[in-house]
Amino acid sequence: MDYTKITEKPSNHDNLESLDTVSILQKMNEEDQKVAQAVADAIPNITKLVDALAERFEKGGRLFYIGAGTSGRLGVLDASEIPPTYGLPHTRVIGIIAGGDKAIRKSVENAEDDTEQAWKDMMLHDINELDVVVGIAASGTTPYVLGGIDQAKKNGLLTAGVTNNPGSPLATTADIPIEMNVGPEFVTGSTRMKSGTSQKLALNMISTALMIKIGRVKGNKMVNMQLSNVKLVDRGARYVAEGLGIPYNDAEKLLKKYGSVKAAIDAGADI
Structure with missing residues (x-):
């Protein structure tokens, strides 16, 4: 499969500038309705990841998200919500974005093209074989993510890849590929849209299921949340x-x- 053909494929809709507002919104919503099924199709491998994470967490392992751009921001977002929601220290689920924290708000030129930096960034946290690294890249080709996943595997860590291009380098390199084919974006190539939405859903599932598995939820309640307001x-x-x-x-x-x-x-x- 040519992995470049899905996230870069021309939109199913054209002449967007000629549409009235309600038509734009309706057509966007039409595309968004495809996202949930794409995520559902990935549940078998999300299950494998959550079970493997839970086993390692019980032994002191951690979860690392690595990504660039929108994908990196979504990883940082998911990680940042674990302490207030589930009462774990911020050192247990860690989001790392290419270009560092300043890239959360503003793009850092060429940061995603460095194949060595992700592993260097993870090494600052004394990463070890009990940890799990989840690379996030809609294209499945981001050098920062691929380099980090490759080094993590070489050092004996379990890896997963969240991507919107089945058969992409990330999907074939990671131990557990989480491939969500949401189809072409409403605005061609704008992966902050359906691809980003599918990634947000998948990360919600990964971290929430993990927190339930390790006992941070009782019944259906967040019994370990921080009482901060x-x-x-x-x-x-x-x-x-x-x-x-x-x-x-x-x-x-x-x-x-x-x-x-x-x-x-x-x-x-x-x-």
């Missing part, structure tokens, strides 16, 4: 009240005393 304290108190079957005010006192929903429920259950 009034809204979250209120949410936590409601979780404790529901979990223990006690009045809200009593639940709030327990929550503030023990500092987390899980700790408050565990303590309340022993009273």
Whole structure:
């Protein structure tokens, strides 16, 4: 398969500038509806990745996302939401973007073309064989990502590749390929659109399923979330009240005393 033909393939829609606003939006939405099925088709390999991650996490392993541009930003976003949502330190799920943190807001020229830099960036975190590296690249050809995945494999780490081009170099290099064929973009080659959306969905699935597997969720609640504002304290108190079957005010006192929903429920259950 010619891996360049999907994400760079001409859009199914043309003369976009001649369309009225509602037609533009309807046609975009028509394309977006293809994304969920493309992600669903990748669930078997996402399952393999989550199970392998959970096994390594229990032994102290970590999850690294590496990417450039939109893909890198999505990895950083997913990693940054783990501490407040699940109460893990920021050192357990780490997002690395080509060009460094300044590239989150502003493109860094040529950063994605360096095949050596990703491994250097990971080495700053003392990466080891218990860790898992997930490379994210819509094209599946980004040198920064391919170089990082290649070096990770050479050093005995498990690797996965999230890409929108089946059969691409990333898909064939990574141990676990997560290939989501969303078809050509509404604006030809603009992979921040359907490709980026599919990546966001896949990363949500990977990290959320991992957190559930390692015990950071109870029932369907975020029992380890950080209580960093009034809204979250209120949410936590409601979780404790529901979990223990006690009045809200009593639940709030327990929550503030023990500092987390899980700790408050565990303590309340022993009273």
